[in-house]
Amino acid sequence: MEKMTLSVIKADVGGFIGHSSVHPELLEKARESLEGSKLLIDYHVGHVGDDIALIMTHRGGSDCEEIHKLSWDTFVACTEVAKKLKLYGAGQDLLADAFSGNVRGMGPGVAEMELTERPSEPVIIFLADKTEPGAWNLPLYKMFADPFNTIGLVIDPKMHSGFIFEVLDLIEHKYVHFSLPDALYDMLIFIGAPGRYCVRHIYSKTTGDIAAVSSTQRLNLMAGRYIGKDDPVCIVRCQSGFPAVGEALEPFANPHLVAGWMRGSHHGPLMPVSVAQATPTRFDGPPRVVGLGFQLCGGRLIGPQDLFADPAFDRARAKANELADYLRTLGPFEPHRLPLDEMEYTTMPEVKERLKHRFMSVNPEELLAEAAAGE
Ligand code: 13P
Ligand code: 13P
Ligand code: MG
Ligand code: MG
Numbered sequence: 485m486e487k488m489t490l491s492v493i494k495a496d497v498g499g500f501i502g503h504s505s506v507h508p509e510l511l512e513k514a515r516e517s518l519e520g521s522k523l524l525i526d527y528h529v530g531h532v533g534d535d536i537a538l539i540m541t542h543r544g545g546s547d548c549e550e551i552h553k554l555s556w557d558t559f560v561a562c563t564e565v566a567k568k569l570k571l572y573g574a575g576q577d578l579l580a581d582a583f584s585g586n587v588r589g590m591g592p593g594v595a596e597m598e599l600t601e602r603p604s605e606p607v608i609i610f611l612a613d614k615t616e617p618g619a620w621n622l623p624l625y626k627m628f629a630d631p632f633n634t635i636g637l638v639i640d641p642k643m644h645s646g647f648i649f650e651v652l653d654l655i656e657h658k659y660v661h662f663s664l665p666d667a668l669y670d671m672l673i674f675i676g677a678p679g680r681y682c683v684r685h686i687y688s689k690t691t692g693d694i695a696a697v698s699s700t701q702r703l704n705l706m707a708g709r710y711i712g713k714d715d716p717v718c719i720v721r722c723q724s725g726f727p728a729v730g731e732a733l734e735p736f737a738n739p740h741l742v743a744g745w746m747r748g749s750h751h752g753p754l755m756p757v758s759v760a761q762a763t764p765t766r767f768d769g770p771p772r773v774v775g776l777g778f779q780l781c782g783g784r785l786i787g788p789q790d791l792f793a794d795p796a797f798d799r800a801r802a803k804a805n806e807l808a809d810y811l812r813t814l815g816p817f818e819p820h821r822l823p824l825d826e827m828e829y830t831t832m833p834e835v836k837e838r839l840k841h842r843f844m845s846v847n848p849e850e851l852l853a854e855a856a857a858g859e
């Protein structure tokens with residue numbers, strides 16, 4: 485069977501209104517740009533919040549220059565529309581002036597997998613806004629390593645040997661493989677710190693097949709200054725040796741706290757929503773995730789099914805709202821506000837510099853002497 489490639493390439497090239505959603509003219513422009521391409525077998529233009537996701541099938545493999553160029557050109561064309569409408573942050577995620585071979589490192593987020601289509605090939609494409617790639621760590625761990633979430637790990641012979649997790653260190657640009665379940669405790673010391681370590685690929689130990697892939701770009705690290713959060717995407721294959729669709733969705737029924745809300749500088753609950761509900765406006769959030777389900781059919785994308793539109797996720801949304809209410813009461817204090825070194829915005833260097841002459845040194849010996857004299 486011939487291999488084909490599923491590529492999801494995303495960018496924020498202008499918000500409508502502020503950072504809350506994508507203007508319909510941008511989505512139209514993206515469809516127009518992909519429609520004309522002879523490279524693609526099929527495509528779907530998805531969106532969440534102010535991010536556009538180009539979901540594409542083709543035979544060019546991962547990191548295919550033509551596909552990356554097509555995506556770059558599409559985002560450039562959308563940026564033109566965003567500029568014309570004076571949308572907010574037009575071209576926000578396009579960090580380079582011109583395309584040079586691969587969009588990785590140029591701003592857009594990328595998740596790609598090469599696969600041989602099974603007799604039936606259900607996939608879920610998760611798109612999130614107001615967060616970062618490490619937001620997938622907890623749900624991917626639950627889907628592929630936690631039997632309390634995924635009963636298939638216990639009772640499906642094709643899943644019982646477990647999965648290999650590839651974890652990327654975003655600071656040192658190195659990756660490491662963990663064979664689960666044996667290396668579970670070793671892995672958790674890393675992926676429990678999602679600002680630095682991200683699950684990038686997951687492979688089946690039974691077949692060696694790719695099971696999941698996430699986008700792992702960090703715009704703020706790449707650019708060295710704030711230029712928007714790197715809102716992430718993730719592809720998960722389902723059924724027949726992979727998690728059932730419901731096992732892949734189940735982690736989102738308990739909203740976890742992620743970084744990236746308001747000015748990319750706050751923690752908030754990741755709320756699972758339908759596409760119609762994917763316009764974050766409360767304090768620019770709370771962070772959102774949509775799940776688009778497709779059946780692949782000779783590379784055609786049959787779908788999408790809007791998987792979090794189910795009222796069974798209403799309670800998760802209510803819980804996310806309760807968590808959001810609570811966190812908002814903390815205002816500018818951690819842990820709602822991110823730690824100093826993770827905030828995307830800060831006045832600290834300027835304020836500290838201005839006040840530096842007012843900081844007094846504390847001399848511990850003097851203090852001890854004073855205390856002794858007072859006795
Ligand atoms: P401005 O600093 O451009 O107003 O943006 C604030 C904001 O919305 C953070 O992304
Ligand atoms: P985006 O990263 O989605 O552009 O949001 C910026 C932000 O910080 C909004 O408050
Ligand atoms: Mg934006
Ligand atoms: Mg966004």
